[in-house]
Amino acid sequence: MRPHVDRRQARVLALVRERGTARVAELARELGMSPVTLRRDVEAMAARGEIQRTHGVISRRESDLAGAEPGAACDRTGAGTDTGTGRERGAAGLVIGMVVPTTEYYFADVVRGAREVVEARGARLTVGLTRYLAGEDRTQADRLLSTGADGLLLTPTWRTGTPGPGEGAWTAELPVPTVLVERWAPPGHPAASLDRVASDHADGAARAVRHLAELGHQRIALASRETPTSGRLRTGFEAAVATLGLEPPPAWPAAGAASLAEAEAFARTLDYLCAAVAEGGVTAALIHSDTDAIMLIPRLQARGVRVPEDLAVITYDDEVAELADVPLSAVAPAKREVGARAAGMLLDRLADRAAGREGPRQHLDLLPRLTVRP
Known part of the structure; x- marks a missing residue:
């Protein structure tokens, strides 16, 4: 370990032993340290058994506490805490x-x-x-x-x-x-x-494709501008099309939508869907998101594409799909x-x-x- 790190951690340890307990955020301000740096020091010191860390508070080891009862830990109020049971209790504060x-x-x-x-x-x-x-x-x-x-x-x-x-x-x-x-x-x-919790957007897209296929649609399109969700949607969409033996839709235009202004990207999506229906045999589409679908539908109809007669639509997100003039079927992630x-x-x-x-x-x-x- 570098000498200045040793000195810094020794200073922290001395203060904790002197006071018994200290809040990490307050100690960082007092020492003129970055809270992030102090937290790293605290993690290292706790791993070595030099201090105890509980919910943003650091304290002396139980063996350093005069007269401390073995097995008793200190929470923020100084009361004993049962560390063997009750995660709910441990969240307080x-x-x-x-x-x-x-x-x-x-x-x-x-x-x-x-x-x-x-x-x-x-x-x-x-x-x-x-x-x-x-x-x-x-x-x-x-x-x-x-x-x-x-x-x-x-x-x-x-x-x-x-x-x-x-x-x-x-x-x-x-x-x-x-x-x-x-x-x-x-x-x-x-x-x-890292721990992670996420919506399985690939599964959501596949559910929409499967439902449309069950209704008899053999050529289904995906219309989604580039967002953090679109890659997973595309993965699930393409997998479902292949698994169900459907005809692949016309290729999405080569230019990346991420480089386009919002109005240009929207116009590009409209052009794609019109051409997909008129020339590509597409009869259904999964559109991400609800707001795009609600804006696209009257423009599609103005260009001769009837919804749902010529193009059945399922939206992705289900934030406002039911508020369309004709409520739209939609996939809803469990947000x-x-x-x-x-x-x-x-x-x-x-x-x-x-x-x-x-x-x-x-x-x-x-x-x-x-x-x-x-």
Whole structure:
């Protein structure tokens, strides 16, 4: 270990032994240290058995406490805590940080589900927003850590839903337990070692294709602009088309929609669907998202494509599909449950760590639901 790290950790240890307990965030301010740096030091010192760490508070080892009763641990109030049972009790007083692109539309329910579980277990949820700005996810994560977050629910601003080359390794180096939410990391990437809860969008797309095939459609199109969801939708869509022996639809235009302005990308989608029906024999489409579908349908009809007579439509997201003038069938990811399961997984991880346990990492995929509307 480098000498300055030794000195820094020795200073922390001396203060903790002198005071008995100290909050990590307050100690970082007092020492003029980055909270992230101090948390890393605390993790290393706790692993060596020099101190105890519980829910953002560090304390002397029980053997250092004069007259301490063997087996009794100190919580934030100084009361004894049963570390062998009751994860729910261990969550009291925790602060959970959640980094999401927005609290609107899709992520409104994700945040709502997380908040319900966090508050039900006596903890508090704080949120950082990125607005899909590059690099903002790390800025928000560091900000939440600096204000005392004990764990993170993290939705990085990965354009394709997975990290690009050289992207995202920092998520696996965070000093607190972290759960990825609605994001994936491929095997071998450092972030693949994190706990994760996500919607199985590939399964959702396949459900829509299977339903349309059962209605007799043999050539089905997928219309989706480039989003963090679209890659998984495409994977499930193409797999279902191949598995069911359907005719593949016309190829999507070669130019990447990510480089287009929103209006241009929308016009490109409209052109694709019109040509797919008129020239490509397509009779049904899965459209991501609801808002795109609601905007596309009158424009398709204005260009002679009747919905549903010429083109049956299923939307993906099911945020506003039932509010269309003719309610649309839609695939609904379990957004609220994703947030709830992610929060529960993180709180369980924190409780296990406080009790000296470390279970296996988990990757949980929740299957979307297809709602068929007349």
